[in-house]
Amino acid sequence: MITKNSKEIVAMEAKKEEKKKKTTNKKPGGVVGFIRDFTYGMATHGMARHALKTRSSMEHLFILITMGDMLGIPILPPYYSLRLLPHVVPQITTWKRRMLREKDFVESLY
Amino acid sequence: MSLADFFKQYPNRRYIMYGGKGGLGKTTFSAATAYYLAKKGRRVLVFSVDPQASLSDIFERDIFGQGNVEIMENLFACEVDADKRIQDYQEEIRKKIMSMYGMKKIPEEIESYIKASSAEPAMEESAIFDAVVDIVVKGDFDYYIYDLVPLGHALYYLSMASIYDAWLEKITKLREQMREYDEAIAVMKREEETEEDQIYNELMYIKDRIGTSSKIMTDIAKTAFFFVLTPEEMTIVDTEKAAQLFARYNVPLSGYVVNRVIDRALLNENIPVYLKNRIEMQAEALKIIEETFGSFVLGTVPEFDSEIKGLEIIRNLAEVMFEEKLQ
Numbered sequence: 001m002i003t004k005n006s007k008e009i010v011a012m013e014a015k016k017e018e019k020k021k022k023t024t025n026k027k028p029g030g031v032v033g034f035i036r037d038f039t040y041g042m043a044t045h046g047m048a049r050h051a052l053k054t055r056s057s058m059e060h061l062f063i064l065i066t067m068g069d070m071l072g073i074p075i076l077p078p079y080y081s082l083r084l085l086p087h088v089v090p091q092i093t094t095w096k097r098r099m100l101r102e103k104d105f106v107e108s109l110y
Numbered sequence: 111m112s113l114a115d116f117f118k119q120y121p122n123r124r125y126i127m128y129g130g131k132g133g134l135g136k137t138t139f140s141a142a143t144a145y146y147l148a149k150k151g152r153r154v155l156v157f158s159v160d161p162q163a164s165l166s167d168i169f170e171r172d173i174f175g176q177g178n179v180e181i182m183e184n185l186f187a188c189e190v191d192a193d194k195r196i197q198d199y200q201e202e203i204r205k206k207i208m209s210m211y212g213m214k215k216i217p218e219e220i221e222s223y224i225k226a227s228s229a230e231p232a233m234e235e236s237a238i239f240d241a242v243v244d245i246v247v248k249g250d251f252d253y254y255i256y257d258l259v260p261l262g263h264a265l266y267y268l269s270m271a272s273i274y275d276a277w278l279e280k281i282t283k284l285r286e287q288m289r290e291y292d293e294a295i296a297v298m299k300r301e302e303e304t305e306e307d308q309i310y311n312e313l314m315y316i317k318d319r320i321g322t323s324s325k326i327m328t329d330i331a332k333t334a335f336f337f338v339l340t341p342e343e344m345t346i347v348d349t350e351k352a353a354q355l356f357a358r359y360n361v362p363l364s365g366y367v368v369n370r371v372i373d374r375a376l377l378n379e380n381i382p383v384y385l386k387n388r389i390e391m392q393a394e395a396l397k398i399i400e401e402t403f404g405s406f407v408l409g410t411v412p413e414f415d416s417e418i419k420g421l422e423i424i425r426n427l428a429e430v431m432f433e434e435k436l437q
Contacts, residue, residue, distance in 0.1 A: 040300070048298040055291040058284060062309075065281055069230075070223050078227040079236030080274070080316045082199070086206045087309045089220060096219070 063088050063095045071099055113408045114432040116334070116364065117147070123334040123364075125246070125326055127256040129264065129356070130338035131348055135369040135411075137164045138418040139338055140257040142428040145421070147253050148185035149428075149436045157188040157245055158257035159238040165189050165257060170420050182421065186251070190241045192234050199237065200224050235267050239323045246326055264327070265352075268359040271324035278317050285310050330362040336408070337363070340370045341395035350402060365408035367431070368399060372413050 066084050068075040070092075088095075111119075126143060128136040137158070144156035155178060158165045165187050166173050173179040175191030203224060204216050216224070227233060246254055258264055289307055296303070327333065335356070339349045353363055372389050399407060409431055418427055429436055 036300075040298075044298045048295055051291055051295045051298065055288060055295065058288045058291065062281060062284055062288070065277075065284070067223070069226075070219075074230075075277075078223075078230055079199075079233055079240065080319075082203050082224065082227055083312050083316060084309055085203060085220070085223070086210050087312065089207055089211060089217070092217075092219065 059088075059091060060095050060098055063091060064099065067092075071096070111365075111405065111408060112433060113143075113365075113367065114434060116408060120334065123332055124252060125254050125256065125329075125333040127258050127327070127333070127335045128338050128367075129258050129335060129352070131345060134338045134340055134345070135418075136338050137168055137257050138424075138427060139336070139367060139369070139411075139431070140255050141165070141168050141418075141424050142431050144185055144187075144253070144255045145424050146428040146432050146434075146436065147255075148182065151184065152252040153184050153186075153250075154253045154255060155186045155188060155245070155251040156255040156257060157190065157242075159190045159192060159241060160257065168419055168424070188245065190238065190245075192238050192241065195241055196228050196233060196237045200228065232266075232270065235263055235270070238263075239267050240319060242326065243319055243323045247322065265355055265359070268324060268327060268361070271320055272359075274320050275317075278313060278320070282310070282313050282317075285313060328360045328362070330360075333362050334364040335361050337366045338369055339366060339399070341368060341392040341399060343395055343398065346395060346398055346402065363406075365406045366399075366403045367408055368396070368410040370413045371396070371410050 064071075064073070065075060066081050067078075067088070069078060069081075117123075126140075128139045128143075130136055140156050140158075144154045148154045156165065166189060169181050169187055171179065171181070173187055174189045175194055176189075178186040178188045181187050204221075207213065207216055207220065242256070285307065289310065292305075292307075295301075327335075337349055337353060339345050349366070356363060372385070372392055374389060374393070377386065377389055396410075411427070411430055414423070414427070416423065418424065425436055
């Protein structure tokens, strides 16, 4: 199912993430940096992971509501949905994979 | 009240629409009203979004897909090419995707979604009403006369607009929730800022477009909606039903205009039985119209002996409709 193109998108997205990290995540190095990373790992990493997971579930729910007809679930005419399409292109592949997994996809929504 | 009185009394009603079953004279009435208002010195745009648009026929000029074409002083006409509009729109989306992600080609699954979208039946209505928003928001005309697509489409869109509204509300809320998560994650990860949510902005844009387009059809201060009907029982029944439906969606119904009335004076002449019967039938129907719509009938227009085409005949029609000599 992963076409050459979707691999390309994943790569694009990774690049984008990297760039974002570089610009927004300037952590000081040295001992202070180490302690900061350490406490982050101890205390908040689990929480952040959970939040990220919920966030991505929401993202998938959102794409389902706006672009459900891609999976054959017609929800609303696509005229305005098309406007949203460019913004979710990188997520489409993982979204489809997740939604079409064998287990009941409604279960996976939340 | 007559049609002319109506326009005098409600000068703020700048969006004029004629609705009714197909082939009853919506386009001719639109053209004649545009002609009358233009002669009165107002800048008028008469436009059509029907793929079988007949403004080109009536003005005897090919204006399809050519923007606002000047027909005479103050009078402009426009026929929107819905198909082309959809194609342009899809192309715009493709370009946006390619530039956002630096791609040379749209991924297959995305491309097939874009292609499939144009086959959806509601795509055209949505594109049409979006086109109308574009035309109207410019606001550089005194009057916009909307040669409406058949009733079904308009009703469908109005009901769509309310569904769309509820849908947008829900997903906007979801989006806001997602935003909260983004912020919380950023705090936990000690990132200084989160990216602006482009999707949220798009949703607000969509909300605005839908709001504007349904407002055009339902704003009682600015819009006047006239029904065209002919003196035939079937048409009267259908018109009454349609009027009730429109009223439910708050379309400001302003009156009815009866078209194709055969002159009763003909009965005194030597005419075939067929024509006599038709005149009698119309008399019956006119009685029903009077009982049903009463003072909301703003005018009756006789059957013309030739097709309404060209400015000369449009003027004749306008003179009858507005009971005034125009030069």
